[in-house]
Amino acid sequence: MSTGTAHHFSFLLNTSDYRILRMDEDHDRMYVGSKDYILSLDLHDINREPLIIHWPVSPQRKTECVLSGKDTNGECGNFIRLIEPWNRTHLYVCGTGAYNPVCTYVNRGRKPMVRRVHLDTCEAQEYVFHLEPGKEDSGKGKCPYDPKLNSVSALINGELYAGVYIDFMGTDSAIFRTLGKNAVMRTDQYNSRWLNDPSFVHVHLIPDSNEKNDDKLYFFFREKSSGMGQSPKSQSRIGRICLNDDGGHCCLVNKWSTFLKARLICSVPGADGIETHFDELRDVYIQPTQDTKNPVIYGVFSVSGSVFKGSAVCVYSMADIRMVFNGPFAHKEGPNYQWVAYTGKIPYPRPGTCPGGTFTPNMKSTKDYPDEVINFMRNHPTMYNAVYPVHRRPLVVRTNVDYEFTTITVDQVTAADGNYEVLFLGTDRGSVQKVIVLPRDDLQTEELVLEEVEVFQVRSQQLYVASPVGVTHLALHRCDVYGEACADCCLARDPYCAWDGNSCSRYSASQKRRSRRQDVKYGNPIRQCRGYNSNTNKNTPETVQYGVEGSSTFLECQARSPHAAIKWHLHRDNSDRRREVRTHNYIYCICKWYRFGIILFRHTGCQ
Structure with missing residues (x-):
């Protein structure tokens, strides 16, 4: 279905839950994961018939899933939840496997070019897209059992890092490392100080310095409040681990010994000093800059309570994030076990520091860390200070509307008068708002909604939106x-x-x-x-209309721009003056006709 702006793809398959999108710039393809299917789309011609892999579970496995009582809403299918590039010719793909996660490899290469002798022409290379036989392995720790639970993943140097629930009942959450040559690693099990019923949102590798051993993987998630002060029921988090973390020697064996987390604040300060918090992190977009160590982080947040409906976009700098992770640790003490800033001695090396990095050049592994460092990490994974957005206020706020923002993508655009970042904000009512925020001389900002596109009824200037009902190209x-x-x-x-x-x-x-x-x-x-x-008729057109005395009519003019103002003026007989007719919104006017004409004048300023 195409609306001129949005082209909706249903693929005519008996499937749903198009949630996972993965761009392949090497092959100019986009991969889509859904229930029982993996699709490959041609980005040069999105209307071409996609390449399709059908990957269902066996009838026996589906029967076992149904008998366990897990098919109330059709969950006993193979919902694709992970598509990662393995190398230039293969993908690593995982699905829920009807509550028995499974992974495999997909060949996404090209057939060799062949020559048609009778035409003496070369055919274009054909794409290969099929499962590699006999390559299935367990998806535990890589993909959730339950398709309703969010998971995130990153495949780095042959090792898969995932934020995922790893058990049948959906109670054991973990940040997991599998594959590769290093040992399997995870967060401390059933330790609410580390993870407290999290919902994973995003994961991204951000280097700390020019030293590769300092590289850290950042996880964005929301979780239940751990009771630090007068906190809301839900808190948004940014957590991080060192890529070269090997766990402890005696304590935290095969568990992260560099895991730290901090709270992300997105709030509007009130006149009485009380902040209105947007507590639930919904999506994150990492905008690269020329300095790979300092990307700009955009987060979409919503309100967790039922007092009012609202959402906001907040922007964070890596300088502020690193300052919080280098600040005091949170510590519980006193008769009521209240959270306070830890003021005791911090062991060396500082907890959360990567081995072999800038500050620990002589330590090749976290297994070399003293026991006091490992024990401190186990009991103090949370930073006391929170990360606030740039200028300590949201970039975009929506309250008292019938929708919430759910997703975000940002595009950097070069215009005649400078560089601008355009926000594409998905909503829970199936639309995408195209928004730009402009700085003003008084340190304030001006938000412009350029347009809003209804999606459901980036590369090469294309935006793809995935949802349970299909994929749309904007x-x-x-x-x-x-x-x-x-x-x-x-x-x-x-x-x-x-x-x-x-x-x-x-x-x-x-x-x-x-x-x-x-x-x-x-x-x-x-x-x-x-x-x-x-x-x-190329600048500010005027239209003259005349009426009969005593009659009425409906005067209408459509504004081509959402930022243009349309004004109506009365022009009386024997007069050179025009008097503006003030209406509710400058667009429509119902007026009685007397002995004068009415001129429609399109004003060239903004409302």
Whole structure:
């Protein structure tokens, strides 16, 4: 189904739960995981028939699952929950396996190029996409049993790191390391100080320095509150581990000895000093920068309680995150076991430090760490201070609306007047909002909703959205909808679009400056659109209408831009003056006709 902006793919398969998307830039493919199926889409021509792998569970396994009482909503299928690139020719894929997780390898290479002798032409290489026979192994610690439970994963140097529930009942949560040559590792089992009924959201490798041994893997999740102060029922977390963590020698054997976590705050301070918290982390996007050690972190949060419905986007810097992880540890003491900052002696090396790194060059393994370091880590995995967003306030806030933000993707766009970051925010009502936030001179910001696209009824300027009901492809820009006037195009303030002299079209930095008109920051068409006069209907058109005395009519004008204002003016007989007719929203007006005409005037400023 296509709406001009969104193209929805149902694939005509008897399946659902299209949740996992994985881009393959080497092969220009996108892989989609659903119930019992893995699909491969051509990014050059998304309308081409996809390559399909059918990977169901055996009838015997499905029967066993149903008999265990786990098929109330069709859970006894093989829900694909992990698609990771193994090498240039294979993927590593895992599914829930009807409450018996299973993994295997998928060949995603190309057939050799062949020559048709009778045509003397070469065929294009055909893609290979099939399961490798006899390669299935257990998915425990890699993929959840229950398809309703969230999991995250990262395959790094042949080792799989996963945040996952690893038991049939869904009670044992862990950050797990499997595959590779090193020992299997996990978080301390059934220790609520480490993980307290978490819901995993995202995982990302972020280097700490130029020393590879300092590399850390960051996990983003939300979990039940551990009772630190007057805390909400749910807390958002950022946790981290060292990639070269081997566990302890006597204590924490085969368990992380560098795991630390901190709270992520996304809140709006009130006039009375009380903060309104958006407690539940829903999604995270890591925006790369030229400095790989310092990406920008965007988080989508919602409200955990039922007092009101709301969501927000907060932005975090790695400098603030590292400062918290280098700060005091949380410690329980006193008669009521209250959380306080630990003020005792910190053992060396500092808990959470990676072996062989900048500060521990002589320690090759965490097994070399003193027992006091390992014991301290086991009892103090939480940092006392919380991580606050940049400027200590959200970038975007939505309250008292009938939807919540659920997902986020950010695109960096080069426009005529600078670089801008465009936010694509998915909502729980099946739409995507395209939002830009502009800085102002008074240290405030201005939020512009460029458009909102209904999705369900990035690469190469394409956005893909996955949901339980299917996959939808969205265009990042629709410049043609902003009308046929220079002013409309400028007022849209869309960094993807500019007036090229004839139409509103995709902005290109390679164009000559005199032939492009764009002003994202201020949206001033008077300054930008000089030379495009109204006689050619390319700037600010006026329409004259006349009526019969005593009658009424409905005057309507559609604004091409969400940031344009439309005004109606009365022009009386024998007068050169116009008087504005003030309506509720400047768009519609019902008016009685007397002995004067009415001129419709489209104002070139913003509302």
